[in-house]
Amino acid sequence: MTRPLLICDCDEVLLHMVRHFGTWMRERHDMHFAYETGSFVAITAADGSPVEPAAAFAMLDEFFPAEMERQTLVPAAAEALAAIARQADIVILTNLGDHCRDHRITQLAAHGINHRVETNRGGKGDPVARLVAEYGPSVTVFVDDLAVHHESVAKHAPSVHRLHLVAEPAMAHNVPPAPFAHARIDDWEGARDWIVQRFADNLPADTEGMPA
Template identity: 50%
Template sequence: MNRPLVITDCDEVLMHMVVPFAEWVDAEHGVLFRIEDASFAGALKRKECGTPLEASEVWPLLDAFFRKEMGRQYPIAGALTAMAAIGAQADIVVLTNVGPEHQAARVEQLALHDFHAPVIGSRGGKGEPVRRLIEEYKPSVAVFIDDLPGHHTSVAQEAPDVWRLHLVGEPAIADKIAPARHAHARIDDWTEARDWILARLAENIPAPSPALAEKD
C-alpha cells in the first residue's frame, strides 16, 4: 500500500507572509497594507495620500517580494516541527500559488529552515493540481491544508476524497477569515492541527464528501 500524502500551502500555513510583506512595502515603497483579510484588493494604499493602488500595481509588488524578499519570511509557530512528525508517516508536497517562476526560490527558502519537500508553484484554484497529485502518488489517504477558503471548495470539487484542513497560521488575519464551508476542520494552532492530521492518517479512510451547492 502506498504512503499517505499531505499537500500543504506555504504562506500563512508554514511561513508568515502578510506581516513581512506589509513591513517591506511600508519601508521600501511608501505603501500601507491594512491587513483586514486574506485579499489584497483595496488593502494597499499610498501613505502620502491614502489612495488605493490600482490592481495593475499590486502584482509587481508581490512579484518583487517573492523575487527579492522571501528571506523576510519566517516559520509559523510549530509548523515545521509538526511537518517533521507528519513526514514520518506521510509524503509531503508543498502546493503554493507563488507561480512556477518562484518555485525554485520557495524550495531554497524552506530548505534554509531544514524543511525539504517537493514544491509546486501553481496559479489559480488548487483542485486540479491536487487531483493530479492524487493520480500520481495514489496515496492510501490524503490531507490538504490551506488558509484560503476558495481552495477548499476547489479541492472538494476536484478531489472530494481528500481531507481538507483550513488553517490560518497568521494571527493578524486569522480572526478575519471565516471557516471554509468545504473544509472538514478549521484549526489555527499547529499542535492541534498536527494531532488532527495524524489521526486522519491513522484512520486511513477517505474523507466524506460535502454538498457543494454553496461556494465560498
C-alpha cells in the same frame, strides 16, 4: 501498502508572509497594507487613496523571489511536518510562478523543511487531483489558508480531507472558516493532531454537509 499524503500550502501556513509583505510595501512604496482585515487588496497610498488591486498583485512579483528572505517560520510548523513525514509523503503546493520554485525550495530548506515543492497558478484542485493520481495514497489531507482553494479541491478531488489554517494571528480572527473545508485549525500543534487522526482513520473525506 501506500503511504498517506499531505499536500500543504506555504505562505500563511508554513511561513508568515503578509506581515513581511506589509513592512516591505511601507519601506519600498510608502504604502499601508491592512493585512489584519483579511483582504489582500486593503492597501492605501501615502495620501490615503486606495491602491488598485492590479497594482497590489503586481507588487507580489517584486516581493517574490527578491524579498523572500524576510519571511519567518510559523511556530511549530517544521516540527509538525517532521513528525508527519515519519508516516506520510509531503508535497508543498505553493501558488508562485515556476521561476520561484528553486527559491522556495532553498527558503524552506533554510528552515529545516525539505520536501517536494510544486508551483501553481490559479485553483489548486487540478494539481491536487494530479498528485493524488501520481502517489496513489491511502488517504490525503490538503492544508491551505485560502477558501477558494478548498472549494477548488472539493470540486476536483472530493475524497481529499481539507483543513483550513490561517497562521497569521492578526488576520485569522477576520477570516471566516472556509465553507468547503472539513475543519479550521490555526495552530500547528492542533493541525498535526487532526492530520494524523485522518491518516489513522484511513477513510476518504466525508462529502456530506459540504456546500453544493
